Amino acid sequence: MCGIVGIYLKNEKLKNSLGSLLSKMLINMGSRGPDSAGFAIYKKEEEEKFKYSICINELNFKDFEERINKHLEAELKKNSDHVILKTSLKPEVMLTILKNHFQDVALVGYGKSIEIFKQVGDPSEVVKKFKLDDYSGSHAIGHTRMATESAITTDGSHPYSTGEDECLVHNGSLSNHNNLRRKLKKDGVNFDSENDTEVAAGYISNNLSNKKNLKETLKDSLKDLDGFYTFITGTKDGFAVLRDEIACKPAVIAETDDYVAIASEFQAMAHLPEVNNAKIFEPEPGVVYSWGN
């Protein structure tokens, strides 16, 4: 099963309520995915710095802070067991530092505007723990997981980072992920789990780094990814949606003058402002839809 949600604001007036709108969507989709939840929230910052979303798990924040200070200059913001690390260090440098000195933490996402939080547990607990209600921003996507392919772990939770300011959530299952993982590993893509969605994320980021654009990449995934899926990919300026051509996995889109929202089921959007007057439709199978890109 799994539930996926997303909201993209067309009207800036709603930006302070982005977190609370998304949080209700995630809580509602707990019925489709009670095992873990996660969300990516996009907020443009004034300064040109990079934000690294890091899950420190059981680690003590003070210890982590001390260790970070030994390696780089950064501003740290703790949110439960996640830390947002703000620095001017570029991803290629930062990723190497993390790889060499911080193997006990997990980088869940990075970019100039994205922040990712994900953890095991009931979605209503997860959104409370990360205080999603208090977040503002321009757009956000989220996921509630019913684990099928791999274990219930933070690694197995969505969203998956697919590159700078990019991430992926997935409802469905892929059947050729082991073959594809093998192939991508040869191309130098790293994987942290046995999860099928991580392979899709690796596939997308690999294509994007080979200078393909997001629309092309998603179109290509129709022939390279075998299985059932509805994908939402978050990007710096918006999000894109794709359903496989069999289209067993649901998705409903509601669009008004103020926002575009997507969810696995309409009930997750029933609380959105003016939703009963929204244009409501299902994305067609095999067609890439995008907003803000």
Added chain:
Amino acid sequence: MELDLKKLELRNVNDKLQNLDRKTNERDFTIINPEGNHAICAGLDKEMNVTIKGHVGYYCAGMNKKATITIEGNVGTGVAENMMSGKVHVKGNASQSAGATAHGGLLIIDGDASSRCGISMKGADIIVKGSVGHMSGFMSQSGNLIVCGDAGEALGDSLYETNIYIKGNVKSLGADCVEKKMDKKHINKLRKFLKDAEIKNHKAESFKRYGSARKLYNFKIDNNY
């Protein structure tokens, strides 16, 4: 009687409609604030009129028998699935598998229906005023599927004896589904359906009829499917 799903539990609302109080003569109900809930009005088996004001979730009016249910909004997966009799009228669009396995009754969809509309239907009549998605009428066995718009890929794949009438374009036909001649009796039957559904802008003569070539009924060594 008005039933507000913001105030009442869905289970209580369905229970009330499934077990009508015989001492009262109340047979008209309006459900407000459905908010996309699943299985609203599932399993009704008495004559009554229910109007749902808003969008609903999955399996709305499932297993319906005798009741007339109108949804003033969109419906999720499997509206009127396994309907036995009665009437279900969707004023908006329908998601996939509308009228799945329905044995009888009438399902009218004013908007579009997505994939697998009328999958495995066993005798119901489905009228879609808009278009239907891919694999509609898949393995359908009996009844009528009438579409005033277009049909997606693999229409009527592996079907048995359902009559499919399409006004617009068919993207492709599924295995063993062929176009068939519209005889006078088919035109008359279709005309009646259109009249009953108050469809005035489409003439019965302008539809094409599709049905089974009956080549999959028995195993044939030459079938290379």
